[in-house]
Amino acid sequence: MNRSLLAGAAIAAVLASAAAGYRAGTGQWPSFARALPETHAPDAHAPAVATNNDRKVLYWQHPDGTPEYSPAAIKTADGRDFVPVYEEAEKGFAGEAAPRRDAQGDRKPLYYRNPMGLPDTSPTPKKDWMGMDYIPVYEGDDDGGATVKVSLDKVQRAGVRIEEARMVALGKPVRAPGIAKPDERTLRMITLRADAFIEKLYVNENGRHVRAGEPLFRVYSPDFLRALVEAKSSSIAGVIGAEQKLQILGIPPEAIAEAKRSKEIAPSFDYPSPASGVVMEKLVVEGMMMRMGEPLYRLVDLSSIWVIASVAEQDLAGIKIGDPAKVTFKALPGETFDGKATFILHELDKETRTASVRIEVQNPDHRIKHEMYADVEIDAGAGEAPRLAVSDEAVIDSGNRQIVLVARGDGRFEPRAVQLGRRGDGMIEITDGLKAGETVVVAANFLIDAESNLKAALSAFTADAPQPMPGAGKEPAQ
Template identity: 25%
Template sequence: MKRSTIIVSVLLVAVIAAGGGYWMGRGGGPRPAPTEGASAAAAPAPAKQTYTCSMHPQVRLDQPGDCPICEMPLIPAASATAAAAGEAPTLQLSEHALAMASVETVAVEPRPLARELRAVGRIEYNESSLATITPRVDGYAERLFVNFTGVEIRKGDHLAEVYSPELLVAQQELLIAVQAGNAGEALVNVAKTRLRLLGLTDEQIARLVDRKQTTDRVTLYSPISGTVIEKSIVEKAAFKAGDALYRIANLDSVWVYLEVYEYDLPWVRYGQRVRVTAEAVPGRTFEGMVTFVQPIVNEQSRTIRIPVHIENKDHALKPGMFVTASIDASLTAEGRAAPTGVEGKYTCPMHPQVLTETDGACPICEMPLEQIPGDPVKVTEDTSVHSADAHKHEAAPAEMPSLATKYFCPMKCEGEKTYDQPGRCPVCKMKLKEVPAKAAASGGAGGVLAVPVAAVLDSGTRRIVYVEKARGLFEPRELTLGPRAGAYYPVLSGVSAGERVVTRGNFLIDSQFQVTGHPSLFYPGGLHATMGHDHGQATSDAKPAQPGATPTESPTPAPTGGHKH
């Protein structure tokens, strides 16, 4: 009995001791109220980690697992928050991420933009040199001097002898008036005028008066020199007034109608020099000038016809020949063809191939010449200077001291690639040279502000580039571009001179913007704003925009193998 009493006493003491120790560990009494400073110093609760699919960024889950759409493993993703109102979203990449993505950037700078525009065309008649031989009376073709097409004729050559009762009566009226003497002088002038209007020349009328004898056959003469391209009359055939007997074209000059696609139209301008070659005339190049740009687009071929005037004194170029043409064109800052040197000269609105240095009358139609607007010297100087205001973005480019000095290979072994540190080119081992500093306030005297084609992401409806604001910090910019010039686009608006754009790795950067729900190439308003529904158990964890918030690279990089598109 005593033994059991002792055991119970020992257990009771142990329990009491354990309870006392627990009470002493809790502080032994009531705790003081927390101070205001201690409450402020308490850290906020960490944000909930979300997970997304690299192939379907609209999927947002709060637990790891597989994508409900493609069953790929989900990866951690930052919350899809946007920048403050009026600010563009940015992305910060670490040095490791930059190396893994092989990101390369180049500076936006002015450069001369030019290209050789090549087009195909066809030789056709100079429309202003065509003439039709048309009788003004009814009659019969008694004899044809030109009885087949292709004959070369000169102005004043005889074409045909015709018999016309109306012409015979008009001749008799003239002779009767002449016989009347001074009393019939007025009638003589009237009769001569009538014969002249019926198609007789002054020489034919004078011969009729001298001989005082009518002739039943009257000869028709050519009004111009050229080639007979159509003949619609045969001997002994009757014709009516107004019938086209012959059609004549002067081939001393011809037109080349070039077929230029509508997207190449900004490169074409009146007065440009054109080089033309034809397979039928090997080893010879013909020079011409753009005289007109037709205002109609061919709906089937989507091309515009450009007439080019070419002198063809030896008739080497034949209508119907196919030719190849090239135009050396350059661009202005507005994305249009540069002045051609004809500005300030005088031309005829009806005959644009006429160019003179002084004012006067057109030698073809005698219309007053008009001065071509523009000053080539002034325009050239203006187009070589690009104000920063003309390419100003909503926010001024940030200062980037770390990017002030870049180095490049003088042999351009890797294109426009630049290096952060001096050294030697990894390809040719030449010593790298320092990239000269560019003033952001001026485009300089190098040409047109341009970005490389590799820097532009094009969705078909919008074009964007990614600008490096600081080392590893990127911002999307939507651009307005001019026509492509080789490996560059002229910039009409969106970036300024001196800013650096991504030329390699830009698609990966855009993908990261898309994964985090920020505005990207195909989702200008952000992915989650564009998607109006969820897939499977996907939920959106988008939080209200925080000023200065920027998307960051994912803690765990997306898997690179096993699923490729």
């Protein structure tokens, strides 16, 4: 068989074998100089594989230095020629001649370090006892472990994404369940300050809406009648004292004015409502005798409603008095009511670890009923000054440390410890450790953090071992 064909078949077989033996994680291909089998010199009449100044081309490599190879001269997708790799260059990469030009372009390595992090370096390319290529170290790469270097192709494959730390307004919506309650400031209890008989009951049902001044019942009381008579018949000097007694007894001003106008004082009079509201509880029956201080009615004004929201303990710090809120009720689907936080209870529920936050909502048409279930969304932090923040995906929180990965360019990343502040709207405030404008990793950061931890662990493992100076002329013993 033609020797040139044998040589070509041998090269193709070596390329296939080398492709199958690509070592994951090193980013290097095996040395073809070692993988190529020994062949007899080609026939003088057979054409060479390819030559340039009588040098044999072993294979062709992508012009960008990426791990793309070909047994024949081909072009890239954008029309550029693959670069030939000669036998002498490949041998040089194995440590037998001058080192080849690296994929970094015109940059030359300062030295080569052990791929497993062991404390030995080499001034020229070489392999360790397992056949793994030593890793080139360029100027600026050796920073004492402050940064971690990740190859750009790995950055692309891992989907690394970066964003700038910026000043933003951290508006965090706090959501909590709530229950509608009456406005306690409008509660009124109707009582009498003397024993009396209820002759006529005008408001005789719960839920009745009454207006201020509207008569509730007609009352007869010997104490009331005696005080009115004394006030009408008293001399001018004693009028002031008599009127004070009427006020102390709680006799309505309308009854006092009627007694002064009429010649004869009626034994009973109508008792008006002191305020507008809805009768929440009626405790009197027509004809009853009511003792002094006994409640007759309980009124409440429903034009405003309190919604008591049960806010989780961890969300409480971001809420302040005056924060706007949106309230929806399960009984009124599709409707949203505006309100604001007016009070935060000073005590937490020890079982649910929640705090009661009062949301005041206007209810002019009385559609909101007491004890209705509600969903509350409080716009915590509204109107506050912007804060330095990053995406919550950028922070790696292990419990005892919080770090972000600052992108330094060219695949270099610096793990940076930070202090965290408020959270809101997918952002986390950075109170210390970062400046506005610095870029941080927000995707695939755990992969880079893992490499950083491995680098730190290997450095600590070999901290006490002597390390040769970069560029030393003598290689360490294997």
